[in-house]
Amino acid sequence: MLWLDLGGGQQQYNKNRIVVFLEGGLGNQLFHYAFCHVLKEITKKDIYLDCTEYQNTDTNPRNLEIKYFDLNIKLITTNKELSKILKVNFYFLLFKKFVNKINIKCFKKKIFYPVNKQKIIFYPHLHYKNIYELSFDIKNRIYIYGEYLWHFSNFIPFRYFFINTLYPKINLDSKNNMIYEKIKSSKNSCMIHVRRGDFVGIYELLDMDYYKMAMEIMREKYSDISFFVFGNDFDFMQENFIDDDCNVININNESKVIFDFVLMQSCKHKILANSTLSFWLGFLGSGDVIYKENISPSFTYSAKNLIVL
Incomplete structure (x- = not known):
């Protein structure tokens, strides 16, 4: 003692x-x-x-x-x-x-x-x-x-311990459950995470060139891809992700991040922002994961499902 x-x-x-x-x-x-x-x-x-x-x-x-x-x-x-x-x-x-x-x-x-x-x-x-x-x-x-x-x-x-255990035990409300069912019914769902807002002036903001390049990679690999866009800058998301295969999700605010986590985790593929939340979703994901190289915060480890831009 x-x-x-x-x-x-x-x-x-x-x-x-x-x-x-x-x-x-x-x-x-x-x-x-x-x-x-x-x-x-x-x-x-x-x-x-x-x-x-x-x-x-x-x-x-x-x-x-x-x-x-x-x-x-x-x-x-x-x-x-x-x-x-x-x-x-x-x-x-x-x-x-x-x-x-x-x-x-x-x-x-x-x-x-x-x-x-x-x-x-x-x-x-x-x-x-x-x-x-x-x-x-x-x-x-x-x-x-x-x-x-x-x-x-x-x-x-x-990693496999975290993959098998890090699933939130929470019931979705009706609006989030509708999005969840739509994601699960998509053969190749892909989450896109946008992190702006509180990142302004602190970290590099990922521009649309990055997201467009990542989306084109996914479209070339999967003709039936469906994108689900999450983030903390709804105006930016609604203005820029306007293609027919994009679904902008704006039903949760900063007090309900756990709901967004459940929805993003249920997507098969991931396009990450440079945020810790994105990194964990990528680390836990088994589908294709796209992220940008040499950004801060950094996301670095080796896996077959990673695509670095």
Whole structure:
């Protein structure tokens, strides 16, 4: 057992537990989960995902959507649970989070963390070549903060596990179910993912030249192709994807990304945007997957079904 001084007296902590901070949208949540699964397989420790930031829409406006999957990692969704797992004083934890809320709003940064900084690994993807290297250097650290976008090579040995398990357990509403049935009735359905909106000024925006080239490749391979276009810029989608074989899907907003995920996952082929959500759909897909080379965020791994433009 380890001893931690957290300002509320010394408390015991089970060294066989590791808590990983969770943040971001569904694509990022899937990266965090995949990281936890690999870490659990290597270390044989109990791994938890700290999902408590999703209670606070000021610091995390995204929804906790990974909860719809059948996971083998435990989710911590309340501060009471987090204090119990980490063995920290509940009221001291609430005080830290209250101060952080003010600091994030005023200064855009945190100053407090759930446990002593000496027990935290910060941004491990920047300091370790892979998850295996990290796992051998955990020592007495019990909390991992800011891990993000590990190279897909870390997940290749577990790809079929993810393919067979990462299906959301959620019932579609009537509108989404109609689209789902249309996709399933198409012999060669192909999702097109468009990511703009919040990407403006941060990442390269994929233009229509890329999408048109990708669509022509699919049309040449499959004469009966049907495209289903998803994304967060409906005006752009409706203006540009006007061909008869295109179906623009605009029934879900940012609060219902999980519904779009189900619909996109049900498509046989994939044309990806440069987003983490797209990358996971491509990684889990068995049909043809087209993506653009040398973009950020990056998507790199080797598979027979990948077509790189």
